[in-house]
Structures are given as structure tokens and as C-alpha cells.
Amino acid sequence: MPELPEVETIKEDLRELVAGSEIERAEVLVPNLVEQPSPEEFERRIEGVSISDATRRAKNLIVELDSGDALVLQLKIGGQFLLVPPVQEPNSALMLVLHLDGNRRLFLRDETGYTRASLLDQTDLEARFSGLGPEPLDEGFGAEYLMEAIGGRRAQVKPLLLDQKVIGGVGNIYVDESLFDARIHPRRKANTLSRAEWEAIARAIRENITAGIEHRGTTFSLYRDVLGCKGSHQDHLRVFMRQGKPCPGDCGGKVVREKLSGRATYLCPACQDEDGPGGDGRLELE
Ligand SMILES: [Zn+2]
Structure with missing residues (x-):
């Protein structure tokens, strides 16, 4: 959508x-x-x-x-x-x-x-x-905000980022792309992420949203602008709808599609380690 x-x-x-x-x-x-x-x-x-x-x-x-x-x-x-x-x-x-x-x-x-x-x-x-979270391109959005809003949550990071009360306007395409760019597995628990990881996520969201706007949106089938034209951001996606294709990172692996909280989710399991850096992602940094 x-x-x-x-x-x-x-x-x-x-x-x-x-x-x-x-x-x-x-x-x-x-x-x-x-x-x-x-x-x-x-x-x-x-x-x-x-x-x-x-x-x-x-x-x-x-x-x-x-x-x-x-x-x-x-x-x-x-x-x-x-x-x-x-x-x-x-x-x-x-x-x-x-x-x-x-x-x-x-x-x-x-x-x-x-x-x-x-x-x-x-x-x-x-x-x-009144209940919507900040816009990702607004001043108030960044790692500090994300850590304060959801950094203590034990829930998986992807569904939290999709929550419109947390960030306004970001959905499935741009979240999957941002988590790939930040090299964060979508199932990581929010309270296991380091400050550097939150900074990478915030930066990736801003960059992906900015690129999506520059390319006038992503069209897989139905989206059109007011003049009936397709967007072109689908030509720039790295993992979304690219299951089975080579990972654009240098890992030599392939992009996979999984279900997470009922949503199709695209990621590279080699680049986005479910256990976090050093395999300690399941420890809670509290
Ligand atoms: Zn990879």
C-alpha cells in the first residue's frame, strides 16, 4: 500500500x-x-x-x-x-x-x-x-527518539518500527530495506540493540524514505502518481520482493522471504544476524 x-x-x-x-x-x-x-x-x-x-x-x-x-x-x-x-x-x-x-x-x-x-x-x-509518531524526516526523529520510544521493549524490532504510533508513514517496504541497510535482523528484540545499531536504523530509515521520494515511489502493481505514472524506486530495492536473488552485500548469500507477525519480510540471514553482533543479541542490555 x-x-x-x-x-x-x-x-x-x-x-x-x-x-x-x-x-x-x-x-x-x-x-x-x-x-x-x-x-x-x-x-x-x-x-x-x-x-x-x-x-x-x-x-x-x-x-x-x-x-x-x-x-x-x-x-x-x-x-x-x-x-x-x-x-x-x-x-x-x-x-x-x-x-x-x-x-x-x-x-x-x-x-x-x-x-x-x-x-x-x-x-x-x-x-x-494526535496519536501518530513523528515523521522520519522531521528534526525530532533519530536514534535518541527511537531509544526513548521503543529501546526498552522486549518485542521484535520490525513490528515496532511499523507501528504508526512510533513512526508516521513507514510501512513494510521501507522497513525491510532499512533493516537490511542497518544490518539488523527484523526479529531482534528492541531491548538488545546498541546505540550504534539504533543510529544505523534511524539513518537507514531517513535515507530510504528520501530515496523513495526522489524516485517518486515504489510501484509493484497498482501505485500510480496523479498523472498515472509509475514510481521507479522498485528498481533500487535491495531485499524487498527479491527472495532467491543474490544479496547485494558481499556475503555471497541469497535474500530470503519469511513471515513475521503476519507480514512478508525480506532479509539476508547472513548479513542480518538474528543473534546480533558477536552472537549476543539474545542477551538483554538492561
Ligand atoms: Zn548478505
């Missing part, structure tokens, strides 16, 4: 392409798209207002309206937001159409149907995001 770099790309496209446009009409085609308010009120409150800006918080896309409302979208697995023209009109899996001035339309489509939308005032918007 779209993670921070993919949603960031869509957000920047919307800023460039539709900020300042008026929404002349909104058509909710799948009522259960809208979590809040009712689909009828959603349509009524959007019609005739202008898009003032687009922003992002974690994996949430926020279309700011000049009425003071914010249209918040969670683009789940197959969520796409496409501008017609220049994109050719899509004809399947449509959930919402925003008719803009100048005969342009924004189509929200999702083949998986999981995408959700809410129209929130500023108070509800703040409340919605």
Missing part, C-alpha cells in the same frame, strides 16, 4: 496540478468510501469550494479546502488519484469523482476497494492525527 514516499508524491502532484481549482461537483460512487460525515453531507460540503493546498501526515493524504474543511484520504492497497485530462478517463473501480473547473476531473479509484475518505474540520483533523 502507498507508504510515505508514494503519498508524498501524490501530494506534491496535487499541489502543482490542482491547488486553486474549484470543485464544482462531487460524486461519491461507493458510499462506504466515506467514513465521516454521511456521503450526502460529504458531497454537499465539498461542492463549490476550492482546493487551497495538499498536505500529508504519515500515510494520509490531506486535500485542504478553502471552506476550512480537510478531505483526508487513506489510499489503501490499490488507491489511485488520477487527473483527467491528461490521464485517460478510467472506467473501473471508481469510488469518487471530483469535477473541477476547466473541465478537469479527479478520479479516485481502488481495485481493492479499501481506500477511505473523511471530511474533517480543523478540530477533528488534529484529533485524527
Whole structure:
């Protein structure tokens, strides 16, 4: 599903392409798209207002309206937001159409149907995001923060890093890539990691998220930007979806795929030692 770099790309496209446009009409085609308010009120409150800006918080896309409302979208697995023209009109899996001035339309489509939308005032918007962890590219994020937030936990490090209350916007692709770069096994217990290891994880997360944004996201199948184009970060991945391929490190081993907390997990068992450096990773540094 779209993670921070993919949603960031869509957000920047919307800023460039539709900020300042008026929404002349909104058509909710799948009522259960809208979590809040009712689909009828959603349509009524959007019609005739202008898009003032687009922003992002974690994996949430926020279309700011000049009425003071914010249209918040969670683009789940197959969520796409496409501008017609220049994109050719899509004809399947449509959930919402925003008719803009100048005969342009924004189509929200999702083949998986999981995408959700809410129209929130500023108070509800703040409340919605109050529980999210810091953005990985913000000043407040780093090894110190991670050690304080989760450094004492006995849980495995990967599920902790995926928790949106710990870091906002990082998901399965960028966590697996970051743990490989940091040479940390995803099953390591958080409370066995050294300061140097937390520093490596924080640095790797920042670098991977930055690269993902530069490459306009990762497309395996469904992700597209607002102009219908694929991202290219899939060409730069080192372990994610690369099971059986040679490890890009110099170990001579192969990337493997495992299940961890129900999620597909990609790693190099030779480079990412489950027992930690010196094989003492199971000792608790307390
Ligand atoms: Zn390796």
C-alpha cells in the first residue's frame, strides 16, 4: 500500500496540478468510501469550494479546502488519484469523482476497494492525527527518539518500527530495506540493540524514505502518481520482493522471504544476524 514516499508524491502532484481549482461537483460512487460525515453531507460540503493546498501526515493524504474543511484520504492497497485530462478517463473501480473547473476531473479509484475518505474540520483533523509518531524526516526523529520510544521493549524490532504510533508513514517496504541497510535482523528484540545499531536504523530509515521520494515511489502493481505514472524506486530495492536473488552485500548469500507477525519480510540471514553482533543479541542490555 502507498507508504510515505508514494503519498508524498501524490501530494506534491496535487499541489502543482490542482491547488486553486474549484470543485464544482462531487460524486461519491461507493458510499462506504466515506467514513465521516454521511456521503450526502460529504458531497454537499465539498461542492463549490476550492482546493487551497495538499498536505500529508504519515500515510494520509490531506486535500485542504478553502471552506476550512480537510478531505483526508487513506489510499489503501490499490488507491489511485488520477487527473483527467491528461490521464485517460478510467472506467473501473471508481469510488469518487471530483469535477473541477476547466473541465478537469479527479478520479479516485481502488481495485481493492479499501481506500477511505473523511471530511474533517480543523478540530477533528488534529484529533485524527494526535496519536501518530513523528515523521522520519522531521528534526525530532533519530536514534535518541527511537531509544526513548521503543529501546526498552522486549518485542521484535520490525513490528515496532511499523507501528504508526512510533513512526508516521513507514510501512513494510521501507522497513525491510532499512533493516537490511542497518544490518539488523527484523526479529531482534528492541531491548538488545546498541546505540550504534539504533543510529544505523534511524539513518537507514531517513535515507530510504528520501530515496523513495526522489524516485517518486515504489510501484509493484497498482501505485500510480496523479498523472498515472509509475514510481521507479522498485528498481533500487535491495531485499524487498527479491527472495532467491543474490544479496547485494558481499556475503555471497541469497535474500530470503519469511513471515513475521503476519507480514512478508525480506532479509539476508547472513548479513542480518538474528543473534546480533558477536552472537549476543539474545542477551538483554538492561
Ligand atoms: Zn548478505
